Amino acid sequence: MYRAPVEEIGHMLTHVAGLKKMLDEGLTGDLSPDLVEAILAEAGRFASEEIAPLARVGDEKGAQLKDGKVITPPGWPELYRKWRQGGWNALAAPEHWGGQGLPMMLAVAALEMWNSGSMAFAIGPTLTMGAIDALEKHASEDLKKAYMEKLVTGEWMGTMNLTEPQAGSDLGALKTRAERAADGTYRIFGQKIFITYGEQDFTDNIVHLVLARLPDAPAGTKGISLFLVPKFLMGDDGSLGPHNDVFCASIEHKLGIHGSPTCTMIYGDGKFGATPGAVGWLVGEENRGLACMFTMMNNARLAVGMQGVAVAEAAYQKALAYARERRQGRVPNTTGSEMSPIVEHPDIKRTLLTMKAMTQAARAIAYSCAHAIDMARLTGGEEVVHWQQRANLLTPLAKAFPTDVGVEVASLGLQVHGGMGYIEETGAAALLRDARIAPIYEGTNGIQAIDLVARKLPQGNGAHVRGFIAELRQDAETVRGANMPELGDTGEYLGAALDDLEEATEHLLRLLDEEQAEAALYGATPYLRLFALAAGATMVARGAVSAKSAAQARLSRYLAENHLAETAALKRTVVEGADSLLAAAGELEEG
Amino acid sequence: MYRAPVEEIGHMLTHVAGLKKMLDEGLTGDLSPDLVEAILAEAGRFASEEIAPLARVGDEKGAQLKDGKVITPPGWPELYRKWRQGGWNALAAPEHWGGQGLPMMLAVAALEMWNSGSMAFAIGPTLTMGAIDALEKHASEDLKKAYMEKLVTGEWMGTMNLTEPQAGSDLGALKTRAERAADGTYRIFGQKIFITYGEQDFTDNIVHLVLARLPDAPAGTKGISLFLVPKFLMGDDGSLGPHNDVFCASIEHKLGIHGSPTCTMIYGDGKFGATPGAVGWLVGEENRGLACMFTMMNNARLAVGMQGVAVAEAAYQKALAYARERRQGRVPNTTGSEMSPIVEHPDIKRTLLTMKAMTQAARAIAYSCAHAIDMARLTGGEEVVHWQQRANLLTPLAKAFPTDVGVEVASLGLQVHGGMGYIEETGAAALLRDARIAPIYEGTNGIQAIDLVARKLPQGNGAHVRGFIAELRQDAETVRGANMPELGDTGEYLGAALDDLEEATEHLLRLLDEEQAEAALYGATPYLRLFALAAGATMVARGAVSAKSAAQARLSRYLAENHLAETAALKRTVVEGADSLLAAAGELEEG
Known part of the structure; x- marks a missing residue:
């Protein structure tokens, strides 16, 4: 059963995504670290104890349409009532309509845990939050007066x-x-x-x-x-x-x-x-409706990204628990005649570490996006532009990469269960089935990649993305100089990955500059993956150094030394792959 | 609806997997190219016209257990009756029990098409074929007399x-x-x-x-x-x-x-x-039961590999048809105001080509494995040992890589359908659900990777695998010298991929030699992927050259220039990744 990883989420918010600095600088009023911790713990408790136990029945019974009425799964209306009575609907809503006005970062962390409990349940309130956001920004005062309070409480x-x-x-x-x-x-x-x-x-x-x-x-x-x-x-x-x-x-x-x-x-x-x-x-x-809807859609994209993180986390926990329990074969140098827990087998170790490391990279990107959204709201002057551009840049990454990771990790989790994973009663398959929608809705991941290349890279003629990469390089330097033996060669691997990111970025900016947008788009999907891997791994490593955590450093090293090599391949695809793609694609359109 | 790709399968058998040479040398009696073509066409017709139309009802109704009896989906018993009356059960069975004794290559090609029609249906007869094989090799004459004929006809x-x-x-x-x-x-x-x-x-x-x-x-x-x-x-x-x-x-x-x-x-x-x-x-x-069962399991592993190829092919066809039909947005430089078919969008083109190219690489490896099994049976003397070792080496590759590709391609196919892909009525999701078992049963793909590294690499102290890589290098040379402009830099890309394969292979052989089997196993899964990518891409390119096919050459180039870069990443993981994995894995066993 899912247990909310409150400590790990706290680490990510504080040491990776900039919550500490935000609190220290007083940008969030009287929000204290203690209060943050209390909110996370309580949101996590609700996810683990209230939502997660009703996930299975939700999957099995599903929603039904009878005589024009939709019947949600048994226990779900009561679950929703508890949820809104707990005040969760109001977490990030505007204070003047009864909300708590907490930062997006906290809302997103809570959202992750609720989605780990049940994606199918948590998506409902997520849409209400999006509606609140759109109405707050664009609706007339009369409309707001009529609807906002009841949306904020979750009564509607x-x-x-x-x-x-x-x-x-x-x-x-x-x-x-x-x-x-x-x-x-x-x-x-x-x-x-x-x-x-x-x-x-x-x-x-x-x-x-x-x-x-x-x-x-x-x-x-x-x-x-x-x-x-x-x-x-x-x-x-x-x-x-x-x-x-x-x-x-x-x-x-x-x-x-x-x-x-x-x-x-x-x-x-x-x-x-x-x-x-x-x-x-x-x-x-x-x-002007599309502009209004885009406000809502950007936050919804981040929310869907959180679903990817959430399912990945749930799948990792489930697979780890199974691997510790299930015994098959014997690893070398074990004493006694008992079979070994499969978690001791090399290939299972690799699988579980990949699940964990990729989940963290996805979470780092998503929380960093939430941080940028908060900063754009809480800062002033020039800073607002900077943080708005950062949020713009990170949104497609925070939607696409975590949702791809959600599917990959859920699929690996199913695999760890062996034959049992294919049986619905185990619940591993349900996580994969749930996860599979997230790369599709709120703009397919292909659309996100196009958005990243065609609209986000050109911000400030490429100045913003270049600045971001420079920041990541600074982080890699910090990692290199951190003197933590657990990091191994992480700093060097990050440096090489950021070289790949820079080279691919400059290649695409050049194509855009030469008005070869279509050529640039052929590499959009591998570019997004490259960007997210390089940035995510850098963020995870930064967090390990900031928290001086040996465990985080070891995981960060695993991520760097086992998965960052992919960036070179992706870069080559972005830079060299388009011609062969164009040549081969002709036949697709025939027939 | 699925259409059996008889021509492409014929190309693969003839120009990639060595059927032409086998026929030319008279190893298969009076089997002629015309007869091969006729059998493929007829097996394909059965798959497209008889099996495929009943796939949907099979998924929806499923098999049911009622009062101790299993009821298969509506129409399936009749479908099975037609199937066995068509003589398909006897295709590769021994002639003295009423079988047709055709080469494994043909059986496997037919099996692919039946599985594209419906994996759930085709798996049944596959197990009968396995039983025939095990009994033929290990059972007493009395047992054979009692059971073989009825198994060969499919009556039982x-x-x-x-x-x-x-x-x-x-x-x-x-x-x-x-x-x-x-x-x-x-x-x-x-x-x-x-x-x-x-x-x-x-x-x-x-x-x-x-x-x-x-x-x-x-x-x-x-x-x-x-x-x-x-x-x-x-x-x-x-x-x-x-x-x-x-x-x-x-x-x-x-x-x-x-x-x-x-x-x-x-x-x-x-x-x-x-x-x-x-x-x-x-x-x-x-x-000695396990030895008997292994006969059956090896062929079953190849058969499961075919399921991966089969689902990938079905998913590709479905996605391509949808992408030609579905219109959204407008690509640059189109005239008129109509929306463009999504097949014209760059990112969809990349997705479809990846699906097609990976399906071909998987098919090339699986058919080559079938070829080796045939050659071990049909040749004599030293050659038998060579081909048996080749079959041994290719079996884990032919099981794991195509089944991973099956899941990947089915998932991409679902993605091409957008929101419709998530709706069960479309059928794209069912392909992913079906495909997901294949990496698990008949030995999980993790077990296949272990088998490859621990048992297949050491054959002849590494001489066999080295010989195979040398053959692939020869192919890459042929491609480089082929003077087909459609191949672009395929030969160079293949050469680099084979360098990666060789380096990783030598690294693992060294570890095995130093009795560091466990260390070698940490890299087993990425090594299997590296091996299959390098070998599969080389085989596809060889086929393009052999057939002098411009279309095949363009696809081969796409595969080389867009997916072979992955081999460098995988090699680095195999060679450099184990230490960080070991360091991070400690925490997995706690808790």
């Missing part, structure tokens, strides 16, 4: 409605229609698919944020507006009024996250109300 | 009963008991788990091959004997007699291959018969 949940059958990665293709009504509201008509918790039995109202197109809107992404569409309209006294013209037509039968209802939502079909059309309120300006 | 199916709860990778720990009876038969008592098609509704009898231990047997693997235990005993006239004391107690709820019943088999519980004990006949000698 929020959803994101973007995807349509013909509009997935390409939101510009969306067709959902919004018509202006005489009273300043709008009527929404259309179908949205893949809507997470679009319908549920946790809360008595649901606040949908919906992208739609006005009749006179420009084509493409510049003609999209964002609307708030509640499931139930409110009376003047704030009581729940009539059912809005929106319903869940079906839910998907998915590979994993079975407890999370994935809904097809129909707006304006005339099922409810006197005249067809779901009543909606504009959020932000007309035709 | 065979199973392999090895695993017990405490004895998985470590068969020495098995406890199933065999007692000598007065009439020369034996009575078997015990529980076997994970028995594929241990019970089914395809055939009216089932021939179980069971590993068990005699009362006076030595401990460990040297005290294991092999028994034939039929579900129904036979009367003297060959008619089916009483039910033997064996039954299926439960079937597993698995991640994938739902159509394949995975049974817990109970022997000698007294459920059937007057006195408890399942009646069994000894196969081979007492206490």
Whole structure:
């Protein structure tokens, strides 16, 4: 059973991702290290003791649609009630709406633990937090007054409605229609698919944020507006009024996250109300909806990245426990006739260390992204630009790399279980099934790689990414000079990996400069991996030195000496691979 | 829907794996290229038109256990009947028992296609073929007379009963008991788990091959004997007699291959018969059972490797079809306002080419292993030793690499589908779920890596592996001198990869020579991957040159220039990674 790794998370926040400095400089008000520790411990307790025990039933029973109502798994509505009564929904929400206004770093650490407990459960509240964030930044005061408090307490949940059958990665293709009504509201008509918790039995109202197109809107992404569409309209006294013209037509039968209802939502079909059309309120300006949604999507991307870290951590713990328990064969030089625990076999050791080291690298990147988001909010002047660019740069890395790692580590964890791993009762396979969505939703990892290369590298004509690499080089120097024998040659390995990162970066910047964007994109996915490996390993090593931790140093060395060699291969692919790819790809389009 | 890639398979057999030479030298009797082509076409037709259409229902309904009987998915018993009436069961079986005695290469090619149609279906007959093989080599004439014909026609199916709860990778720990009876038969008592098609509704009898231990047997693997235990005993006239004391107690709820019943088999519980004990006949000698089973297991390992190739091929076809159909976004320089098929996007191109190239590398290794098995049977004198060693060397590569590739490619295929890939109706997720067992059963891929390093490298004090690498170098030279511009720098890349392979090999041989087997095993898994990548890419390139195929040359170049850089990383891990692994692994055993 999952146990929240509170100490390791504390180490990561403090020594890797900059929480210590943030607290020392007083950027977070009266937040003390003790309070941080207490919050982490309590969030971890909720994950281990309340959420994790209900993960299995969630996977087995799944969410069901019956007579137009979604029934979540047994015990889940009660679990949600406990969760919101614990105040967890309000953790990072604005204080003036009843939230605790804690830094994103803490929210993200808690989110990791809840997702380790159950991804399918934790994704629901994550979307509410995203809705709060979008409304806080873009909605009118009237809208906020009507909705924010109940979203912050979790009395109501929020959803994101973007995807349509013909509009997935390409939101510009969306067709959902919004018509202006005489009273300043709008009527929404259309179908949205893949809507997470679009319908549920946790809360008595649901606040949908919906992208739609006005009749006179420009084509493409510049003609999209964002609307708030509640499931139930409110009376003047704030009581729940009539059912809005929106319903869940079906839910998907998915590979994993079975407890999370994935809904097809129909707006304006005339099922409810006197005249067809779901009543909606504009959020932000007309035709500027995508910008509003991007606020929400960036944080959602980090949140999905956390799911990758979370599943990897859960899979590692599960595999380690099994490897300590399960006995097969005998390792050399053992006394007695008993079989050895498989954790003593060389190949299993390698597998478990890879799982652990990659999980840490992923966590380091994700928490560093959260730190940048916090700093952009908490600092002033020039610093804001710097930290906003840092958050921009780290977001695609923090979404794609941890979610890839989540799948890889969950798959390795299944493998450690041998034949038992393939049996559903063991639970190892469920982690892989759950993990597999994370590289897809909130922008596929391919889209993240494109975002990294095409939009994030050119920030400040490449100045920001160059500055970041220079910082990482400084860290590698610190590691090299740390005089910790447990680090072995980590500093040298980091230096070589950062050389690879720099070379690949300069190659791509040159291509972008020469307006060869397409050529640059051929290397986007291997480049993202290279970037994340080099940066993640450097961050983990920095943490080991900062904390003077021998155990962290040994793990950091394992990561450097066993996995950083991959950066040279990735660099070569980025720099040399595009021509052969172009030559071979011709045949793909035929047939 | 899957279409058997008969042409590509023919290319692989002929130009990569040595079928042409085998036919030219008359080693296979009157087997002509035309006949080969006809058999492949017909086996492919059966896979595409008969098996593949029933894959989905197999996944959805799965095998069920009801009142002690296993019910396979709707349509599957009829499918099996068609399959055996087509004579497919007899393809590689000995001619004197009614088989066609065709080379393993052809059997393996057909097996690939059937597994692409449905892994869960094709695994059943595969086990019968294994049983035929073990009985042919080790059983008495009487036993053969009683069972071989019906196994060869497929009227009865065979199973392999090895695993017990405490004895998985470590068969020495098995406890199933065999007692000598007065009439020369034996009575078997015990529980076997994970028995594929241990019970089914395809055939009216089932021939179980069971590993068990005699009362006076030595401990460990040297005290294991092999028994034939039929579900129904036979009367003297060959008619089916009483039910033997064996039954299926439960079937597993698995991640994938739902159509394949995975049974817990109970022997000698007294459920059937007057006195408890399942009646069994000894196969081979007492206490030599493991040697008999290894005959069967080696071929089974190659067969499982084929499952990896098969799922990869099916996943590639599915993803390619989707990518040609699905439109999102617009690639630069397109005219008109329509969205582009995603196959035109750079990152999707890379993904699809990686899927295709890795599938080909895996196929090249697996078919080459089949070729070596054929040559060991068809040649004489010194050559037999050479080819047997080659088959020994290639078997762990042919099991582990293609099954890893199967999982990787199925996962990439799911990713190409975006959100639709996560929905079960699409079928992409089912391929990943099916593929995931193959790296586990028939010896986990970790066990394969250990086998490669500890047992296969030392063959002839390393002479065999060195000879094989020298052959690959010769191929790389041929590629370099081929004067095919489509190959780009493939020859140089291959040369560098083979340098890496040689360096890692010599490093491991040195460790083995210095009796540091454990240190060598720390690098076993990355070494296997390195070996397979270097050898697979070389074989694919050799095939392109031999066939003078521009398309194959372009794919070969993509593989070399985009994936061979990985060999340097793997070599570094093998040569430099063990110390840091040992240092970090201490903590795994605590707690």
